[in-house]
Amino acid sequence: MTAFGFDFMAREGMARRGxxxxxxxxxxxxxxxxxxxxxxxxxxxxxxxxxxGAQTILGNxxxxxxxxxxxxxxxxxxxxxxxxxxxxILTDSGGFQVMSLTDxxxxxxxxxxxxxxxxxxxxxxxxERSVEIQDLLDADITMQFDECPxxxxxxxxxxxxxxxxxxxxxxxxxxxxxxxxxxxxxxxQGGVFDALRRESARALAAMDFPGYAVGGLAVGEGQAxxxxxxxVTTPELPEHKPRYLMGVGRPEDILGAVARGIDMFDCxxxxxxxxxxxxxxxxxxxxxxxxxxxxxxxxLDAACGCSTCTTHSRxxxxxxxxxxEILAPMLVTHHxxxxxxxxxxxxxxxIQDGGFAAFAEEVTAxxxxxxxxxx
Amino acid sequence: MTAFGFDFMAREGMARRGxxxxxxxxxxxxxxxxxxxxxxxxxxxxxxxxxxGAQTILGNxxxxxxxxxxxxxxxxxxxxxxxxxxxxILTDSGGFQVMSLTDxxxxxxxxxxxxxxxxxxxxxxxxERSVEIQDLLDADITMQFDECPxxxxxxxxxxxxxxxxxxxxxxxxxxxxxxxxxxxxxxxQGGVFDALRRESARALAAMDFPGYAVGGLAVGEGQAxxxxxxxVTTPELPEHKPRYLMGVGRPEDILGAVARGIDMFDCxxxxxxxxxxxxxxxxxxxxxxxxxxxxxxxxLDAACGCSTCTTHSRxxxxxxxxxxEILAPMLVTHHxxxxxxxxxxxxxxxIQDGGFAAFAEEVTAxxxxxxxxxx
Numbered sequence: 031m032t033a034f035g036f037d038f039m040a041r042e043g044m045a046r047r048g049x050x051x052x053x054x055x056x057x058x059x060x061x062x063x064x065x066x067x068x069x070x071x072x073x074x075x076x077x078x079x080x081x082x083g084a085q086t087i088l089g090n091x092x093x094x095x096x097x098x099x100x101x102x103x104x105x106x107x108x109x110x111x112x113x114x115x116x117x118x119i120l121t122d123s124g125g126f127q128v129m130s131l132t133d134x135x136x137x138x139x140x141x142x143x144x145x146x147x148x149x150x151x152x153x154x155x156x157x158e159r160s161v162e163i164q165d166l167l168d169a170d171i172t173m174q175f176d177e178c179p180x181x182x183x184x185x186x187x188x189x190x191x192x193x194x195x196x197x198x199x200x201x202x203x204x205x206x207x208x209x210x211x212x213x214x215x216x217x218x219q220g221g222v223f224d225a226l227r228r229e230s231a232r233a234l235a236a237m238d239f240p241g242y243a244v245g246g247l248a249v250g251e252g253q254a255x256x257x258x259x260x261x262v263t264t265p266e267l268p269e270h271k272p273r274y275l276m277g278v279g280r281p282e283d284i285l286g287a288v289a290r291g292i293d294m295f296d297c298x299x300x301x302x303x304x305x306x307x308x309x310x311x312x313x314x315x316x317x318x319x320x321x322x323x324x325x326x327x328x329x330l331d332a333a334c335g336c337s338t339c340t341t342h343s344r345x346x347x348x349x350x351x352x353x354x355e356i357l358a359p360m361l362v363t364h365h366x367x368x369x370x371x372x373x374x375x376x377x378x379x380x381i382q383d384g385g386f387a388a389f390a391e392e393v394t395a396x397x398x399x400x401x402x403x404x405x
Numbered sequence: 406m407t408a409f410g411f412d413f414m415a416r417e418g419m420a421r422r423g424x425x426x427x428x429x430x431x432x433x434x435x436x437x438x439x440x441x442x443x444x445x446x447x448x449x450x451x452x453x454x455x456x457x458g459a460q461t462i463l464g465n466x467x468x469x470x471x472x473x474x475x476x477x478x479x480x481x482x483x484x485x486x487x488x489x490x491x492x493x494i495l496t497d498s499g500g501f502q503v504m505s506l507t508d509x510x511x512x513x514x515x516x517x518x519x520x521x522x523x524x525x526x527x528x529x530x531x532x533e534r535s536v537e538i539q540d541l542l543d544a545d546i547t548m549q550f551d552e553c554p555x556x557x558x559x560x561x562x563x564x565x566x567x568x569x570x571x572x573x574x575x576x577x578x579x580x581x582x583x584x585x586x587x588x589x590x591x592x593x594q595g596g597v598f599d600a601l602r603r604e605s606a607r608a609l610a611a612m613d614f615p616g617y618a619v620g621g622l623a624v625g626e627g628q629a630x631x632x633x634x635x636x637v638t639t640p641e642l643p644e645h646k647p648r649y650l651m652g653v654g655r656p657e658d659i660l661g662a663v664a665r666g667i668d669m670f671d672c673x674x675x676x677x678x679x680x681x682x683x684x685x686x687x688x689x690x691x692x693x694x695x696x697x698x699x700x701x702x703x704x705l706d707a708a709c710g711c712s713t714c715t716t717h718s719r720x721x722x723x724x725x726x727x728x729x730e731i732l733a734p735m736l737v738t739h740h741x742x743x744x745x746x747x748x749x750x751x752x753x754x755x756i757q758d759g760g761f762a763a764f765a766e767e768v769t770a771x772x773x774x775x776x777x778x779x780x
Contacts, residue, residue, distance in 0.1 A: 069724060073731040075712075098699070098724045106702055106720055114716045305731075324473070327481055337450075341489045345481055349444065349473045356448040356680075356731060 031210035034170075034240050036272045036293075040382045044264065044291040047381035050086075050241075050272050052118040052170035053211025054110060057085040059272060059293035060377050062284065062370045063120060065301060068093045069103070069113040072301045073356075073363040076114045082336070082364070083371035085117050086170075088296045091124035091163050095153070096146045100166040108168030120171035120296070122276070123160045123202075123217075126178045126245075137177070139194070157201035161214070165207055173243060174202040176217045181250040188221035195219045196233050203237055213240030215274060221246060222255050224262045231266035242267045243274040244292070248283070257286050264291035281310065281373055281397065285390040288377055300370045304363030307351045311369070314397045316344075318362065322404040323348040332402075336368035406585035409545075409615050411647045411668075415757045419639065419666040422756040425461075425616075425647050427493040427545035428586025429485060432460040434647060434668035435752050437659065437745045438495060440676060443468045444478075444488040447676050448731075448738040451489045457711070457739070458746035460492050461545075463671045466499035466538050470528070471521050475541040483543030495546035495671070497651070498535045498577075498592075501553045501620075512552070514569070532576035536589070540582055548618060549577040551592045556625040563596035570594045571608050578612055588615030590649060596621060597630050599637045606641035617642045618649040619667070623658070632661050639666035656685065656748055656772065660765040663752055675745045679738030682726045686744070689772045691719075693737065697779040698723040707777075711743035 032053055040047040050057040057063075064071045064079055066087045071079045079087065089109055094100060103112050109119055128135055128142050135144040141156030160175035176195040179188045199216045206214040216234035220226030234242060244263055247256045260275070267273055274294035275287050284295055300310065307318040311331035316323075318330070326344040334340075338347075338361040350358035373393070380389035407428055415422040425432040432438075439446045439454055441462045446454045454462065464484055469475060478487050484494055503510055503517050510519040516531030535550035551570040554563045574591045581589040591609035595601030609617060619638055622631045635650070642648055649669035650662050659670055675685065682693040686706035691698075693705070701719040709715075713722075713736040725733035748768070755764035 068728040068730060069721070070728075070730045070732045073735070075732065075735065076716075077712075093728075097728055098720070102700060102720075105700065106718065112718075112721055112724075114721075325477060325480065337452075341451075343481065343487075345473070345477075346444070346487055346489075349487075353443040353445075353468075353472055355443060355445045356734060357445045357450065359731060360448070360450065360735065 034211050034213035036241070036270060038270070040384075042381050042384050042386045043289065045288050045381050045386050046291065046293055047378050048272065048293060050118075050294075051211070052213070053209070054116060054118045054170050055085065057118055057294075058378055060284070060288045060374055060381075061086060061294050062374045063088045063294065063296040064367050064370075065090075065296055065298045066113065066115070068097065069109060071367070073304065073359045074301075074367065078364060079115070079367065080117065082368040083375060084367065086120055087115055087117070089119055089121045089167060089169065090127060091121050091160060091167070092127035094121075094167060095124065095155075095163050096148055100163040104166040104168070110168060118170040119168070121164045121167055121169035121173065123173040123175040124155050124163070125160070125176050126276075128155055129178055139197075141175070157198040158205040161202050161205040170212055171241065172206060172212070172214045174199045174214065174216050176219060176245060178246045178249070179219065179221055181221070183221065185221070185223050185226070188219075188223055189226055192219045192221070192226050192230050196230060199234060199237060203239070215239055215241040215243050217243040217245040217276070218263055218267070219246045222251050222259055224259075227259055227263045228266055231263050235266060235268055239271065241272040241274065243276050245276045247275065248278045253283060253286065256283070257290060260287060260290040260292065267291075281370075282394055284373070285377070285394060288386070289390060300366035301363050304366045305359040307358070307362065309347075309362050310366050311401070312393075312396055313399050313401055316401050318344065318347045319351050320348075326405055328402070328405075330362070330365055331369070334365065334369065334372070336365050338362065338365040338368075409586050409588035411616070411645060413645070415759075417756050417759050417761045418664065420663050420756050420761050421666065421668055422753050423647065423668060425493075425669075426586070427588070428584070429491060429493045429545050430460065432493055432669075433753055435659070435663045435749055435756075436461060436669050437749045438463045438669065438671040439742050439745075440465075440671055440673045441488065441490070442673075443472065444484060446742070448680065448734045449676075449742065453739060454490070454742065455492065457743040458750060459742065461495055462490055462492070464494055464496045464542060464544065465502060466496050466535060466542070467502035469496075469542060470499065470530075470538050471523055475538040479541040479543070485543060493545040494543070496539045496542055496544035496548065498548040498550040499530050499538070500535070500551050501651075503530055504553055514572075516550070532573040533580040536577050536580040545587055546616065547581060547587070547589045549574045549589065549591050551594060551620055553621045553624070554594065554596055556596070558596065560596070560598050560601070563594075563598055564601055567594045567596075567601050567605050571605060574609060574612060578614070590614055590616040590618050592618040592620040592651070593638055593642075594621045597626050597634055599634075602634055602638045603641055606638050610641060610643055614646065616647040616649065618651050620651050622650065623653045628658060628661065631658070632665060635662060635665040635667065656745075657769055659748070660752070660769060663761070664765060675741035676738050679741045680734040682733070682737065684722075684737050685741050686776070687768075687771055688774050688776055691776050693719065693722045694726050695723075701780055703777070703780075705737070705740055706744070709740065709744065709747070711740050713737065713740040713743075
């Protein structure tokens with residue numbers, strides 16, 4: 031039986047090169063985890079996701095509990111078998127998505143009662159039920175149930191919310207069924223308030239979780255604020271545990287967060303952008319719907335080795351989006367997920383070699399150049 | 406330089422096992438050609454299409470001339486390069502699709518004037534322009550421009566239409582640019598009227614085309630009528646040229662048409678059905694949206710070796726359709742195209758072994774059994 035763990039391989043400043051071990055395999059960090067909301071990374075087959083180098087994917091408790099249901103997935107052998115993803119899976123707690131159903135919820139000390147966006151049926155999510163659902167899904171990494179306060183809340187409201195999340199963290203710790211290779215992460219909250227972030231991080235560290243997340247960021251506070259919050263937060267977290275920045279982000283956000291001690295990331299950006307015709311490239315983002323690509327025989331990114339870039343032209347991708355072909359989101363999502371994994375491979379190699387600062391600068395400068403000139 | 410040609414390898418009754426040679430490779434017959442309407446087989450990457458065993462795909466002149474435009478595709482190196490399909494491509498003439506725009510067209514001896522369904526712009530399609538477009542697309546097999554009369558037309562109207570198509574066949578013959586490995590097919594029309602079918606087939610045979618299609622079927626006349634028309638038509642066509650039944654069909658239609666001397670097929674059924682949650686199986690069609698599949702851990706078709714059936718459960722496919730995941734049409738389209746290619750491999754092997762009649766009976770009987778019992 032594999033123990034859940036985190037090993038260091040190298041560091042450069044605050045940046046860490048490590049490896050998380052789980053019941054379903056390892057994840058090299060810094061890692062980007064593609065989002066597989068409803069038991070699928072949108073527009074990608076699981077073997078394709080793996081081929082990009084992604085080792086862990088993320089599932090959403092909120093979506094899966096409503097459809098097809100956690101008990102059904104358990105009956106069918108767990109989420110790994112259900113979606114044919116043999117590697118590690120991290121699930122969120124459902125909290126973030128339930129909280130965004132402003133009209134549909136009632137939150138108190140016990141948990142949240144809400145109505146499904148699918149059929150209006152009433153459901154309850156508590157720390158205990160969230161942990162139970164993630165156990166039924168067979169998540170390698172379970173996230174504590176927490177409240178994610180909006181960016182515009184005043185300090186006293188964020189303070190109450192942060193302390194509620196801490197009490198919920200304790201309840202999740204108690205409810206979590208220990209199994210070798212499975213781990214529960216606590217989530218640091220506290221908004222943009224340094225004292226609250228420190229209080230949250232210290233209290234969670236004292237509970238000794240197998241890993242820690244930083245939540246409540248990338249909700250509109252801006253990159254500078256986010257980096258500042260990370261600078262006060264990560265020093266409070268135990269060195270030898272993985273740190274996960276939830277829902278982040280753009281390549282530049284990831285580079286900056288790695289420099290501030292973050293090991294794990296997830297974001298819908300590469301997959302959602304792929305469906306919206308936006309391709310991530312070494313020279314910044316490219317909107318493939320733009321008429322400038324109509325006759326362009328060049329690949330989306332000449333520096334990219336993915337099957338989309340080595341096979342297809344911008345002209346073809348542009349045509350597929352105009353013709354509303356399903357192949358369009360398929361090809362660009364594949365490229366974007368590959369791009370993110372390629373970036374993470376570069377980050378890991380650079381930290382290993384002690385060249386991360388230079389790497390981050392080079393990637394950022396190149397991306398700031400903007401797209402190649404039209405033909 | 407490869408000459409366009411057709412070789413016989415075996416026959417059993419009217420059924421033929423052969424091979425068409427084109428500038429971009431061979432096609433073993435009887436063959437089913439997946440439809441790639443707008444320069445993409447919907448929801449499939451080209452390498453995936455090839456992996457199912459498909460050797461030739463079909464492109465639609467009507468769609469491609471409007472978007473992205475034949476001249477643009479030529480400028481980008483032709484349709485093979487544009488859509489990254491290195492194998493043979495057959496294009497239709499645009500006639501069938503233009504004729505279905507009843508409100509948008511004006512047809513006379515010269516050709517058809519119509520308005521684009523995309524932007525309302527006026528276009529003209531004549532035998533000469535249709536052949537020119539197919540040449541610009543670099544189609545290995547060019548189809549003559551013809552009129553496809555509706556199933557409910559009286560004999561005198563079908564007769565006029567059939568003779569117009571014959572005059573257009575002559576004009577296409579003249580307009581076609583001969584190149585090694587490229588061929589032009591004449592299309593037999595004549596509705597359900599035996600005398601007209603014979604007249605059309607004989608007149609086209611006298612023009613000596615590299616191949617012949619039977620058009621104007623599968624437009625509502627029913628399978629029995631279609632088979633009867635084939636029985637009067639194929640004996641009039643030259644033995645040593647390939648015969649293509651356009652737009653057909655269901656597996657049972659294909660088996661019956663092969664038995665009546667047809668070598669090539671195309672149909673949107675496997676791809677369109679894949680997007681509509683309908684899977685073709687050895688025991689008939691299965692609607693994956695049906696609630697009976699909700700908890701079913703079994704594959705769509707246990708007899709199928711495709712990646713969808715060897716990887717995913719009916720429960721998962723059902724879930725993906727309910728959740729409107731792009732992966733749903735991707736997986737079921739893949740299965741359906743694989744199913745059709747597997748059927749064609751079986752047909753070819755059976756003719757080779759002299760066991761086609763028994764094979765057709767067995768496949769048909771098995772499919773008539775209906776789906777496996779619910780769990």
